[in-house]
Amino acid sequence: MKKLMLGNEAFARGLYEAGCRFASSYPGTPSTEITETIAKYDEVYAEWAPNEKVAVESALGASFAGARAFAAMKHVGLNVAADPLYTAAYTGVNGGLVIAVADDPGMHSSQNEQDSRHHAIASKVPMLEPSDSQECKEFAMLGYDISEDFDTPVLIRTATRVAHSQSAVEQLPRQERELKPYVKNPQKYVMVPANARGKHVIVEERTKKLITYAETAPINKVEDNGSEIGVITCGAAYQYAKEALGDKVNYLKLGMTNPLPNQLFLDFAAKCKTVYIIEELDGILEQHAKALGIECKGKEIFGCIGELNQVIIAEKLLGTAPEVTPYPEQLPIRPPVMCAGCPHRGVFYTLAKHKITVSGDIGCYTLGAAKPLESIDWTICMGSSISCLHGYNKILNEKSQNKTVAVIGDSTFIHTGLNSLVNVAYNASNSTVIILDNSITGMTGHQQNPTTGKNLKGDPAAAVDLEALCHAIGIKRVRVADPYHLAEMEQAITEELAVDEPSVIISRRPCALLKYVKHNPPLHVESDKCRSCKMCLKLGCPAISMKDGKACIDHTQCVGCGICGELCKFGAIAK
Amino acid sequence: METKSIMIVGVGGQGSLLASRILGNVLLQQGYEVKVSEVHGMSQRGGSVVTYVKYGDAVYSPVVEKGEADVIISFELLEAARWAVCLKKGGKIVTSTQTLDPMPVITGAASYPEGIIENLKGMGIDVTAVDALSLAEQAGSAKASNVVLMGVVSKKMDFDEAVWQEALNQCVPPKFIEMNRKAFALGREA
Incomplete structure (x- = not known):
């Protein structure tokens, strides 16, 4: 079945x-x-x-x-x-x-x-x-x-x-x-x-x-529908083309995209008056066809940016489009955000508060770049936060080194951040690195990694001791802080930025979505105490919003992390 | 049969993946060719998410574009409004009345739109709005809103309830099955 x-x-x-x-x-x-x-x-x-x-x-x-x-x-x-x-x-x-x-x-x-x-x-x-x-x-x-x-x-x-x-x-x-x-x-x-x-x-x-x-090869298939129009395509683009054009055209569907056949292209094109190349991203099939002398159109129609779909293909080649009724008003966008209770939030709040320049990396915490925290200054690729910070500080020295940090997740640190930290220690840049250790590879949906103590099959495994590792490669100042305790995090960041040597802060708190993490009951706002100062909204927590002029916590989202309560000067956020 | 297109929309983390799996399973049991397209990764983190379910005699593209959907199942009101442009003329929306403020509303840069259900009806859409969150909490967990909505949708499709129950069995872990059956039943009665 x-x-x-x-x-x-x-x-x-x-x-x-x-x-x-x-x-x-x-x-x-x-x-x-x-x-x-x-x-x-x-x-x-x-x-x-x-x-x-x-x-x-x-x-x-x-x-x-x-x-x-x-x-x-x-x-x-x-x-x-x-x-x-x-x-x-x-x-x-x-x-x-x-x-x-x-x-x-x-x-x-x-x-x-x-x-x-x-x-x-x-x-x-x-x-x-x-x-x-x-x-x-x-x-x-x-x-x-x-x-x-x-x-x-x-x-x-x-x-x-x-x-x-x-x-x-x-x-x-x-x-x-x-x-x-x-x-x-x-x-x-x-x-x-x-x-x-x-x-x-x-x-x-x-x-x-x-x-x-x-x-x-059988996976390079010709579908001859007796048409004068030929489409050369591969991958998802084939499905879009089939839906848009059905049996109105002939297809050369390539299941093998390297190396490409020559005679098969030529024979297919010889039977068609017009040849279109429908492929996502770059014009690789098209360049091959053109190098063989086949007259065809592809990227000049479809471009090389973003996904294709059946509507784009039908519109460009058939001139047809579905009837569309738009919603009568402009709607607010809903970009991805750090989850309620995300341990990264306390770190980014503190960095934003002190206007620190932040060298970012790849993971959930890239969302620290989003409003309202807007904390991250640049993000390139896995592991780059630490090495980019190193180069930045080597050029700007005392102009930058006390107000810049790198942020990198536990998994990303092990992936390629470690080499970069060796460079910070070895070539002695006065850089502060925050390892956001949430005990899991988060963005991709909770995979184990060498720091979590479990392997892919969920069995116990050796766990990298991050503190010992950082010491071993020559970083003398290594400390752990809890991102749910804003005062502790703030002290760690200000102290490590002030010193004249490389340092690592390990922000340690497991991802709030992990099944083993026990949550506190949701918090609530005591409306009579709320002065509508909106201080709690600066956290960018999706569970907190204003309702009827007062802060309000959505009980379906709140996991009781408590950092909004730490911020509220009027004691309006209660357990 | 001409290909039918369903969209399941909501906010990342609301459980659209389970809903699409239940629906896909039901359609496969009915002998249709089925394609379900999901989104994983960054947009799952509280962003606007959409899952496409297409079925018919032969389904090629797994995605649904503007003006192509027969039905939209929405876990959140603003998302129902956002994706309504994808409906065909005469299309239907089944939506939860739950609202979740997106970040521009939280930061005060925008306000949560009012009168969404009326506006959708004004577009000529057949709208069914259900308080799926309360029903899910009644069944035992706010997280079961997705299955409540599947219950609502099941009344609008011509398949035996047994097929839906079988799909629930296949898609829901055994320890949550009772709660989800209850959520489904509450959705069917709504």
Whole structure:
């Protein structure tokens, strides 16, 4: 019987059925649920790695040991893992190696909109691209066959609307696979220049063979509807095009987007008077078609920004649009906010109050940039808060070092912040770093990490001792403060900013959404005591608003953290 | 059958994922091709969230755009207003009367719009408004508003109640099933 599955769940099912034995990933929206799902199968060893580079290297090692192995990450995670990827492209594999990379057109939960197909092209690694959940499963399985047949890692690219859409999937039994014996072979595995030169030749030959494969691969499908119009497409864009254009056009749907076939493009185009290329983000299919001399239109119509959908395609190509009735008034926006009881709030309130310049990082706490706290000055990528602060302070020195901090979550700190903190200690910038330790990887939906004391399967694991770690790399001033106690947090921040040496403040309080966290009863406002000063509203807590001129706390949201009560000068907020 | 489009809208954290799973499960049991598109990650943190559920003989795109939805199920009034533009002519809205102030309202930069239900009716929309929060609290938890609304919606669709009950069994963890059955029943009676 078919089951509704997220693309990510189906992907995991495909890995399982194909006999995958090893998965190592770092969480990242929209890729996270692949690894969470595969961890539920007892036959597969699955782990959260500290970052994507570690994940891919670990998966490569498992492949050398003869297992079918896997690593998953979001698009920006592949940048972190690019180093092992580009050389694994040379060594090839022993057991098959599949790497999932999830792009985020429209940036639902990302800091940029990069197109991962560029990495496949640049690393000379084949890339498959499913367009629904059933294909996620099938392509994951096919990925292993291609990996082993062509001796290469295989990238499988999804996007938000594939990864996070559910559609029906046929489940089949697992095909158990023997480990392939590891045979010592330095020419293949030791990438010193003398060996790598030989391997580069093999990589180029492999690409030629893969192009031949792509010419007739069943996942590169032609749908001939007898039309004079041809559409070349891939991934989610295929689904949008099918919905908008139905059987009115012919399709060349590419399930393999690197390397691309030549003759298949030419033969398809030869039968059409007009060719459109419909692809999200960059014009990669289009550039290939144009290099082959095919006259076609793509990015000049659709652009390379944001997601496509069926309405955009119908409007641009058919000139039709659905009838729309707008709501008669302008409505206030509802941006994401830090949750009620979020431990990060006390830190950002204090930083905003003292007008501190804040070097931000990637996680829930990026929401400290939003109104009304507006505390964060810049956010780039995982781990960058500490290194950016270091460079900033090295230039501005006494002009900046007593009024700037870096903020970074526990998981992000372990991911790549640690290297940056080593640099702060080693090259001695007078920087203050606040590790926002909420005992979980929050934004991606509560994954364990090396600081939490649990592993992916929920079993007890070694926990990084953050205080000892910071001391060990040469930071002498390390202190812990509770962000629910504003006075304690304020004292920690002002004191550490005042000293003339690097320092770390660990703001420690578990995420309010964690199931084991016991909440206090909701607070309420004693209206007669409330003077409507709106001091409590400065926290940006979604549970507090003004009703009939007085502050009011929504009992369905409040978790009783109490920091609004600490701020109220009139004692109007009561338990 | 022509593809039908349902949107489930609300505020991140209100439980739209469970609602979409229940609905998707019901539709799959009826033999339709089904696609459900969810949003995870940052927008789940108290932002405006939308989940799409599409079903029919063949469903391609998982997303629903302006002017395409047959039904909107809303957990919050302002969100019902925000997404109403996505309805087809003759579309329906089933909404909770719960209101949650968005940050611009909390900071005083904007005020919470008034007369939303009247405005929606004025747009020619068939509106069903239910105090799902009170009913959920009556069932045992404010968090069950999503299942109360599923109860309301179940009365408006032509599927046997048994199919909905089966979907509840499949989507809700056993220790919460009794409370959710009660919430569903209160929604059906509303």
